[in-house]
Amino acid sequence: MKFDHLEDPDNDDLYEQFIAHVSKTDQDLAKEAKTGKKSTTELKLFVAKNNGFSSSDLPDIIDDILTSDDTNQRPRDFFEEHHFDISILNEDCAHLIIKTPKYERKDDFLIVDSGGYTKFLTAIRRKWSKKTVEKLIQYFDTLERLFITSDDLEGIVDNTSNRNLTGFTAKYKPFYKEERVSVQVHGGTEKHLENVESEFSARPKRIEFGQEADLDDSSQNPIRQDGGATNSTSNVVDAAIRQDGYASVPQVRSGSEDVGVSTIKDVMSSYEQVDQEKFNVDHRPERIKPGERYFISQLDLDEFEVDDSEKQPDGGLPDELRTLDQGSVMEGVTIWHFEEQMPGKNYPGEQAVAEDLEREIFDYKDRYSYSKLQKCNFLVYDREHGESFEIIISGQNIRVYAKSNTTSSSFREFYNILDTDFNSTYGFEKESAQLRA
Amino acid sequence: MEWEQQEAYLKIHNLFYSAVHGEVDQGLVDYGYRVPGEFTIAENRKKGVRCQPPFTLYDNNNLIFVDIVKPGRITADTVTRLSKYNNLDRESVENYLDRCDLSSSGYSKNELDNFDSCYVMSKRQYESHLSGGPELQERLDDLKTEGSIITASPGGKLIKENGGIHDSKIDQILSQGISIPNRTGKFVHLPRTVYPESLTVAICEEIVAGSDLSETGIKLRGSTVGDHFGREIETDLGHRVLEYLRKINACRVKQGESEYTFTKYNLDVVLSIRKRLATDPIEETLSDDVGGSSSQDMSLSDFTSSN
Secondary structure, three states, X not given: OOOOOOOOOOHHHHHHHHHHHHEEOHHHHHXXXXXXXXXXXOEEXXXXXXXXXXXXXXXXXXXXXXXXXXXXXXXXXXXXXXEEEEEEOOOOEEEEEEEEHHHOEEEEEXXXXXXXXXXXXXXXXXXXXXXXXXXXXXXXXXXXXXXXXXXXXXXXXXXXXXXXXXXXXXXXXXXXXXXXXXEEEEOOOHHHHHHHHHHHOOEEEEEXXXXXXXXXXXXXXXXXXXXXXXXXXXXXXEEEEEOOOEEEEEEEEOOOHHXXXXXXXXXXXXXXXXXXXXXXXXXXXXXXXXXXXXXXXXXXHHXXXXXXXXXXXXXXXXXXXXXXXXXXXEOXXXXXXXXXXXXXXXXXXXXXXXXXXXXXXXXXXXXXXXXXXXXXXXXXXXXOOOEEEEEEEEXXXXXXXEOOOXXXXXXXXXXXXXXXXHOOOEEEEEEEXXXXX | OOHHHHHHHHHHHHHHHHHHHOOOOOOHHHHOOEOOOEOXXXXXXXXXXXXXXXXXXXXXXXXXXXXXXXXXXXXXXXXXXXXXXXXXXXHHHHHHHHHOOOOOOOOOOOOOOEEEEEEEEEHHHHHHHHOOOHHHHHHHHHHHHHOEEEEEOOOXXXXXXXXXXXXXXXXXXXXXXXXXXXOOOOXXXXXXXXXXXXXXXXXXXXXXXXXXXXXXXXXXXXXXXXXXXXXXXXHHHHHHXXXXXXXXXXXXXXXXXXXXXXXXXXXXXXXXXXXXXXXXXXXXXXXXXXXXXXXXXXXXXXXXXXX
16 A cells, blocks of 8 residues: 555545555456455544554554563563654554565555544455554553444444445354354345344344445335345445454445545444444533632632641631532442343343343452442442442343543443453443533 | 441431432432431531531422431431531531532522421331330330331331422422332442441442552541541541451551551452341450460550550
8 A cells, every 4th residue: 555656645545555455346356256366455434542552652662562571471571572663644644564574565544533533544354453553552551452232233324325234243142041143144234134033033143235326315215125135236346344343345346436435434434433332431421619619710829828838638727618629529429320131031130130240240340349238239430440430230131321531431331341251242321411500 | 326227327318319319210319309418517507506418309499318317216316416407507507518519500599489398217117106105105206206207118208297398390290199119229328426336337348349459458547537428427426436347357457557458358348248247246246355366466446555
């Protein structure tokens, strides 16, 4: 992938370079169908939450990691075994080259940093992206891979007109029985997914979709026979999205490159929007003392001759100031309501759910310290993120309460663990309210 | 007050708060009410009356002071204390709003249509007074004459039991009641009387668990724990509680110093503090110096004399 020939490229110009890589004519596609081999690699996209990452700081961050005594051996090896070159392309974008001397490899990536999220685009094989850019995201403290729900994954396909589900991987992994179901369907429809959901209780973890030419025009949408149809011929872009912010585009029909560009832009912004809506802690029970406002901004402390060498709660302060310093407010609350979407027969009672959750997650995962406050009620501390949250199990559902230091990081991690290791069929909604006036 | 009863005291604050943000139904916040202050001072200087309501509800035009009735028997002192809200006048309430930091968009100090107060207690406590002897019933009646009583119960409702609140909107909402789930989130609202046990829970669950301990620890002093809550807490009480926490290995202190350090290595004790209070009562643990003295061990007098 080369960007040197582009003068003052805007983001779209850069995306077009990737789209061109997967652009295929009818002849190309016919050849692929005949030989059963893809003529190009897929365009890949990784979306990560940006918690302070900046492309231009990349050399410094790597330097810090390599010189710090606290760095784990694996990240150290990774950053020693690769070379990283970065060149800034425009306000949002940078070209990253990761060289792997051992295999004489030189891989290209586009970093797009905007709206609080960092996106990585590449056209290398997954095998190599796993060994390069995905490791980089994993080892940078300031980047976090997303993890969205099955519902929201479906939403990215359903909420856009002229987008058709064409395949999926759906899983069912309940915590209360030794049942493991994984169903892969290629060339299916929404109907197939519905059938798999009702038959196996499985929820989609990866969805393939086709994008028709006109993103806003649904008049061309062909009417399909239930279960009988395969990929709609009017799809000009094929793509796949997964829960962990990884999307891929295997092909774009030659001549519809603009639809390809708008599709990847829409996928990026959909991931970002879903993450913000569901994971951002808009309000937290942080204690705020209105009195501090007066101390800082409104009253001249000299006036009151306060000795600030040792501020005492009682004496020393004039009554007027003491009165102002009394009281506090809680900023607000955020609660995530998890709902079991596949309740099923023989579902255990809440006490059993709580016991399993305690044993399989809180006890088992090193990152958590926890305490059982009462029946079906846990106070949990994520030691790696340095954040706490509270859990209440109620029937088949779970509520997660943000504490004063909870951010999307510890909650996202918890949901990822819950969905991957415990129970694959929870959906959740967020409720957030400001309580101070 | 026994720890068990204190826990009930903490709980009633949470039941109320749950209905404010609305976990099951629409909460008071959905009707435009906010909580601008907890224990902010409201006073009528002319009459020499000073109140510190645990909660206040404010919707820009109406303000309701909400006090929490201590678990157990309603005492004459409680009735007297709660009756003071009726000595606050419009000026007191306006000054109160000045002390609150109204900084949210859409909320500011306005000409008030109504101001009022009400008293929250657990449904069980209310019913035990109703069905109790004449003395209990009389006490409840005394309280009712001072303002509306609102009861709350887990799995039940936050609901008005008597009288009318001047603000007709909230009066109607509370007449119908707001549902409360069986179990509510445990935000720490330090009650009016700061007992050592509730302060211990507040330090552990709000300050320590609410801090980022991933890289470093946090340091607390007996003289400043009250600052966090905007409450006047005796330095001595702060020290006692921190010394208790040291004894049960929730934190460490260097000999001769008064800063207690909490790190992630002691989190198990910090998080399970409610259980520890039941198994290792504070008074007993603090007085149990025999055999437990280490080089770090310091008695309370060491602190009080050095301050």
